[in-house]
Amino acid sequence: MRTPLTAGPWSPLAAVPLLVALLVVAPDAAALDVLAAQQLTRQSGCLECHSVYQKKIGPAWKDVAVKYHGEPNAQERLYLHVTTGRKAKFDDGHEESHPIVKSNDPKRITNLVEWILALPVAAPVDVPAAQTLARQSNCLKCHAVDVKKEGPAWKDVAAKYLGSAGAEDKLHKHLTTGRKAKFSDGHEEAHPIVKTRDPDRIANLVSWILSLK
16 A cells, blocks of 8 residues: 555546546446456455455445445545545545556446445345355355354354454455364364365455355
8 A cells, every 4th residue: 555556647637538438327337247346456456455344454345335425426536536546544644645446447447436335235246156156166065144054154154254353354264275164063174275266256255255144
């Protein structure tokens, strides 16, 4: 976050044609592409300072969404925030230019903005994609959404992890590093590793689990 991320030469005036494109596209003209939004956040280094559910250096995106929902022209204002390097104020009072998203494609940026703004009112995940990965990785052998099997119900996993700092990072490591899992009879086994190396598919699965209530 100390070094602003850039996507090449940029100025506030450069955002004007992109904003025009943003304004002429109807909000429901195309379905929200969750995986594409998550990919752009990763490519732009956004995860260094933000996560969906919990505050890091910057606020949680769900809290960003709540803030902007009370503002006029929320979509346009958030679009400008991620494309023009506006000043961001930190907890200790200092200010820095907000890094610029690494894309000049208005459709990709609009999709990211819409994804962030959807977080308080919609599951921030591609549910079918998450369920497919869970099935392909044999997660359903030991887990279910609501019911404890050999492993805990995913709703209980969500409650556990959201009560601790770094929830998304911790669950991501649990699914990808074969950490030991303790069973009800006291024995321990290495937790199976999710069957993909695609970071966006894994992030989507993590977000889906943590979204369960």
